[in-house]
Amino acid sequence: MEVGAGNGDTGLSDTVKIPERLLRRDQARLEEAERRKDAKESQTVSEEKSDFFSATFNSEKAAIEHLINTCPGTDRDAACKTLEEVTHKIQQLQKFLNDSMMFLTSYELRQAQASVQKLQSSLAEKRDVALPKKKFAFRSRQAGAAKNTETTQSTAATEKSKSDSVVGSVLEAAISADMCGFSNADSKVLTKKADEIQQRDVLLSHLTNCKVTLYGSPSTLHIKNVRNCQILCGPVSSSVFVDQCSGCTLSFPCQQLRTHNTTDTKIYLHVTSRAIIEDCQNVAFAPFTWTYPGMDDDFIVSGLDRERNNWSQVDDFNWLAANTPSPNWSVIPEAVRTDAWEIAVPSE
Numbered sequence: 001m002e003v004g005a006g007n008g009d010t011g012l013s014d015t016v017k018i019p020e021r022l023l024r025r026d027q028a029r030l031e032e033a034e035r036r037k038d039a040k041e042s043q044t045v046s047e048e049k050s051d052f053f054s055a056t057f058n059s060e061k062a063a064i065e066h067l068i069n070t071c072p073g074t075d076r077d078a079a080c081k082t083l084e085e086v087t088h089k090i091q092q093l094q095k096f097l098n099d100s101m102m103f104l105t106s107y108e109l110r111q112a113q114a115s116v117q118k119l120q121s122s123l124a125e126k127r128d129v130a131l132p133k134k135k136f137a138f139r140s141r142q143a144g145a146a147k148n149t150e151t152t153q154s155t156a157a158t159e160k161s162k163s164d165s166v167v168g169s170v171l172e173a174a175i176s177a178d179m180c181g182f183s184n185a186d187s188k189v190l191t192k193k194a195d196e197i198q199q200r201d202v203l204l205s206h207l208t209n210c211k212v213t214l215y216g217s218p219s220t221l222h223i224k225n226v227r228n229c230q231i232l233c234g235p236v237s238s239s240v241f242v243d244q245c246s247g248c249t250l251s252f253p254c255q256q257l258r259t260h261n262t263t264d265t266k267i268y269l270h271v272t273s274r275a276i277i278e279d280c281q282n283v284a285f286a287p288f289t290w291t292y293p294g295m296d297d298d299f300i301v302s303g304l305d306r307e308r309n310n311w312s313q314v315d316d317f318n319w320l321a322a323n324t325p326s327p328n329w330s331v332i333p334e335a336v337r338t339d340a341w342e343i344a345v346p347s348e
Helices: 020-069 076-103 106-130 143-147 150-172 295-302
Strands: 002-006 013-017 179-186 189-192 201-208 211-214 220-227 230-233 239-246 249-254 256-260 263-271 275-278 281-287 314-316 329-331
Touching (some): 020 106, 220 230, 239 249, 239 263, 263 275
Parallel strands (some): 179 201, 189 211, 201 220, 211 230, 220 239, 239 256, 256 275, 281 329
Antiparallel strands (some): 002 013
């Protein structure tokens, strides 16, 4: 490169030559300085966001814990109202966490998820205490029958034990008043319509060789202890929790997916944050393909963004090697993906 310099006395002009390598070096220096400046500003913003998240999350967590600890133990109606408020606040806290995941570290994310899980466990324990399930029992028609001999009581206990073999497991796994779903079924076709599950928590537990179809938009979906099942579900407003699942095919849209202790399972997924797996093996993912009449309306109810799908963005909490893919999950090849779902009709 040549730069001209004027000479006022002589009118002559000298040409100064600057080597191109010096120009490139200077340009690189300026770009590196700009990059470091941007990185520093980005780090500052992330730290500020992280601080805001921690303060807000801990404040909301403390408020929820206070509600759980002060839940009335004798007034069933007041307890039900308080627990409904707690459920709503936990859902809001989970959504806040989902929206903040992009600037949280893995450690912060893990700690926050553990806190939400602990709150949900505390809620379930408080619900069992404040809203106990009705026990199966025999009652005599006359008050005097209660004063009969112990032989009568022993007979009733024996009959109850026999009845428990049929309904005991159902009573133990009974779904609380604000939840719906299916439990303890084998080789069944199970279906719920939109008006049955709309914005409610849904629990599917202890199912084997079943085909489950859920229409509508649940608030959350819990899948636990499920074997060799096909489960199709409409848009879930917040989170799907999968635990101890094997040999299944699952299909659903959601805001967040958390999967534990699951093996040999295919998941057709639409997720607006990032899927998380932990203690899982041979879990395969593909984009959500199931459709049904009215799904567009259910997406509106759920509030999910149909244009945002991170189905292949999976975080494995058991795999810390950043530059090596986790061996615990994979993408289902396009050639073998399912797009024609078999919907079984329940028998009368």
